[in-house]
Amino acid sequence: MKLFLDTANIGDIRNGVRLGVISGVTTNPSLAAAEGIGSAESYKSAVREISEMVDGPISVEVVSLDAKGMIAEGRDIAGWIPNPWVKIPSTADGFEAISVLTSEGINVNQTLCFSVNQALLGAQAGSTAVSPFIGRLDDIGLQGVDLIRDIVSVYEKHKIETKVLAASIRHTLHCTLAAQAGAHIATVPYKVLLQMVNHPLTDSGVARFKADWDKTGNS
Numbered sequence: 190m191k192l193f194l195d196t197a198n199i200g201d202i203r204n205g206v207r208l209g210v211i212s213g214v215t216t217n218p219s220l221a222a223a224e225g226i227g228s229a230e231s232y233k234s235a236v237r238e239i240s241e242m243v244d245g246p247i248s249v250e251v252v253s254l255d256a257k258g259m260i261a262e263g264r265d266i267a268g269w270i271p272n273p274w275v276k277i278p279s280t281a282d283g284f285e286a287i288s289v290l291t292s293e294g295i296n297v298n299q300t301l302c303f304s305v306n307q308a309l310l311g312a313q314a315g316s317t318a319v320s321p322f323i324g325r326l327d328d329i330g331l332q333g334v335d336l337i338r339d340i341v342s343v344y345e346k347h348k349i350e351t352k353v354l355a356a357s358i359r360h361t362l363h364c365t366l367a368a369q370a371g372a373h374i375a376t377v378p379y380k381v382l383l384q385m386v387n388h389p390l391t392d393s394g395v396a397r398f399k400a401d402w403d404k405t406g407n408s
């Protein structure tokens with residue numbers, strides 16, 4: 190399972206990429222707004238900066254609600270950077286836009302997916318990746334990771350090539366469960382990436398190895 194960073198924060202992306210474990214980035218209008226990005230121009234310039242740091246797909250979301258607007262935005266975004274994945278929501282207009290954009294060779298990350306049927310529709314429309322939102326399903330009392338497992342199993346059964354991108358990951362257990370459920374990609378907030386690194390036994394083990402070595406008089 191590949192790891193993407195789910196943020197529009199340039200500093201966090203720079204730090205995360207340094208670990209050598211990040212294969213892409215996902216952004217959305219909420220994440221962009223949280224970084225003070227308030228116009229298409231500033232979104233574009235942030236996305237270009239991200240693209241220079243990350244060797245992999247960068248997901249950029251449309252804000253139009255109608256197919257015509259999504260298609261126009263998607264075509265525009267496709268010209269911003271070398272490896273864009275245009276994020277399109279799982280709505281009727283969204284599926285129309287996905288089918289048009291993918292027929293033009295533009296990669297699409299089908300976002301806000303909450304059911305196997307939406308994932309099936311997206312695959313038929315040509316989605317490059319589908320993003321089931323685990324955390325938001327947990328928020329309404331469901332087991333979000335079950336959706337990942339179900340989509341992976343249906344896609345495998347029907348030899349569908351659309352990637353399953355686990356999104357709305359809130360903590361490290363989500364990441365482990367998404368991997369066990371067969372997700373091809375998980376997009377994680379920077380905070381979760383750091384939590385994945387840390388373990389108290391690693392920290393105490395490193396400290397003890399160093400202390401024991403120092404006791405020998407070596408340095």
Ligand code: E4P
Pocket residue numbers: 195215216217300320322324325356357358376
């Ligand atoms: C992914 O592409 C989404 O932008 C993101 O994971 C949404 O996460 P949230 O539900 O925590 O806002």
